[in-house]
Amino acid sequence: MDEGLDHNTQSPFTGEEHVKYNKLMEASGEGLYEGYTTFSKLSFLLHLFHLKCMFHWSAESFNKLHELLLDAFPIIKEFPSSYYEGMKVINDLGLGYEKIHACPNDCMLYWGEFSEKSECHICHASRWKIVKGKEGDVSEKGKETCKKDDGIIRHPADGEAWKKFDEKYLEFAADPRSVRLGLASDGFNPYRLMNTNYSTWPVVLIPYNLPPWLCMKSSSFILSTIIPGKSGPGMDIDVYLQPLIHELKLLWLGVDAFDSYSGKNFKLRAALHSTINDFPAYAMLSGWSTRGYKACPSCTDSTYSYRFGEYGLAPVPASGTEVLKQQDKVKYVYGKSKNVPKKRGRKNADDDDDDADLVLWKKKRTLLGMGNSRDDRSAREALEGKNIKSHLWIDPQGDIPPAPYTMSNEEKERFLKVLKKLKVPDGYGSNLQRCVNLKKRKLINMKSHDxxxxxxxxxxxxxxxxxxxxxxxxxxxxxxxxxxxxxxxIDTRELDAIQSKLVLTLCKMEIEFLPTFFTIMVHLIIHLVDEVRLGGPVLYRWMYPIER
Structure with missing residues (x-):
């Protein structure tokens, strides 16, 4: 809240909200003590609570510091006397949170028209748990940076998706205060060191209006939803996203807000630009299965995965309009169906070639040969069945000849010793020396960013x-x-050259590597250039800031 707000400015609130608004305006305009203008009562209280959150102070330690400040500076007038009293003021800012009950079977939320229900209207499970013994506006600098049109992609605003959206919704694009949001989600276990099964799924909103040097800072993230439970929500995550989707729809229509710079009220609007998630979570948020023969969300039904090699022209990705038409045919019911479908078995193969093709998409590891290697007997037998790479077939003695990428034990030791002696700048990455195990000749405990x-x-x-x-x-x-x-x-004029070189690189890899190497994760590399062209630099849509 800005200390320089005009108290005579008309407020869009009425009733109880009007009273709270006036109190906050008074607190933001009143100095901490007479003659002091650096901090208002409200801004000083907000600074204290910010420090409490940053350094994880307990409520008791906050109260002790509060008492010390009031004893040392008795000239401070009418200041909240405790953490509890301060929270009353903070809550009036609307920065609190709302607890929403959920069906234990992930069928529904007790929210909206179902807020007063006592049981699930789908599975009829009780809402209550029986406990034994108890009853029941962007800165001018940032704006200028995001709107440069020199052929260089440096921000999502330089991507084709942002520009096409501006062309379609001129009124939204004309107001620089309109917000573009990214939605990110990832699950983790906060109690993994205690060997406890628990899952927490935070859903974070990222405001893309900010300039590049602020956009992906954790201080700019908005924690919109937390989904706790013994296990992840899985495909039922849409049940828990209903309140957020409802609020995003309201933001698209516009909500009343106050511009402290101009001193006027305006309609704040927001649009969801993109989502950020790892590949398994992509299936949960989009509904497109990321497993099986049609796992690529860009190629969709045209994904060629039954046989080694891809032939013909590349499939054309479906447009947003085509995807919406497909969704119109879907009749979806929240929650789990009572008739649980049986697991699909392996389809009947027409011949031995189809059985060999099933080997080609297994998830395994390569290079150092750690754990399950992609280069095993079944992979070599598949080569013989396809009559390709005869120099890699199993010999009559039953031995597997080494592939070009295979590393001997001596080569592994030389490679790992280089990593063991490697030193990188502070903050560049984790200490890779700790990830090297020379005795077992492997890399261990590496994070995704490593x-x-x-x-x-x-x-x-x-x-x-x-x-x-x-x-x-x-x-x-x-x-x-x-x-x-x-x-x-990234220079947009270089994207086509980068894509062409990548295609040649993958073709060379098909010559040297076994077909088992080319899983869906390798296939997805071919779409990364198009993702940059549409959405801007990768660093605005990767998972590392969210995982950290």
Whole structure:
């Protein structure tokens, strides 16, 4: 709340909200004590609560500090006497939260028209748990940066999706205070060190109106929803997102807000620009299955995964209008159906070739041969069944000949010793030295960002320094692609060249690597350039800030 607000400004509120509004205006305009103008009573209280949240103070420690300040500075007048009294003022700002009951079977929320119900209207489970013994506006600098049109993509505002949206909704785009939001969600277990089964799914909103140097800071994120439970919500996450979707629809129509810069009221509008999630969570939020033969959400039904190799023209992704037409045919009911469908078994194969194709999309690991390797006997038998790569077939003695990317124990040791001695700048990544296990010749306890750093920068250097594999040049090309695509700025005139080079790199990889390497995660690389062209730089839509 700005201390310089005009108290005579008309308020859009009435009744009880009008009283709260006037109290907050008075508190924001009244100095902490007579003659002091640096802090108002309200801003000082907000600073205290901000420090409490940042450094995890307990309510008791907050009260003790509060008492010390009032004893040391008795000139402070009519200030809340405790944490409880301060919370009353903070709650009037509307920064609190609302607890919404949910059906234990994930069927519905006791919200909206169902807020007074005592049982689920789908599965009729009781709302109550029986407990034993008890009863029942963007800155000018940021605006200027986001609106440059010099062919350089440096912000989501430079992407085609943002520009097409502006062309379609001129009134929304004309107001620089209209907000574009990204929605991110990911689950984690806050009690994993206690060996407790528990899941927490935060749903975070990211305001993309902010300039690049503020957009992805955690201080800019808006925690909109928390979904706790013994397990993740799975495909029933839409049940828990209903309040958020309701509020996003209201924001699209516009809500009353006050512009402290101009001193006027206006209609604040917001639109959901994109979603951020890992690939398994993509299925939960979109409804498109990310497993099986049609796992690619861009190729959809045209995903070619039954046989090794892809032939013909690349499939054309469905437009937003086409997707909406497909959704019109869907009759969806929240919650779990009473008739649980049986698990689908393996489809009947017409011949032995189809059985061999089922091997090609298994999830396994490569290069260091950790755990389940993609290079196993069944993969080599599949090559023989397809009559390809005869030099990699199992020999008559039953031995598996080494592939070009295979590393011997000596090569693994040289490669891992390079990583063991590696030193990187503080904040660049975690300590990779701790992830190296020379005794077992493997990398352990690596986070997703560690793998990203390894793939983008360190892997080609470490492999070349240790001369550990015959596909160094090929992996260097792949690393170079990730480095370019993850840059903070990308020239749109270079995107076609990056895409063409990637296609050639993947073709070279098909020559050297086994078909079992080409899982859906490798296939998705081919769509990353289009994602950048549409949505802007990768760093505004990747998971690392959310996971941290």
């Amino acid at each position: 793998n990203h750093i390894l793939m983008q920068d360190i892997l080609p250097v470490a492999l070349r320094a240790s001369n550990a594999t015959k596909v160094i040049d090929l992996l260097e090309e792949l690393s170079d692609f990730f480095k370019k695509i993850c840059s903070t700025t």
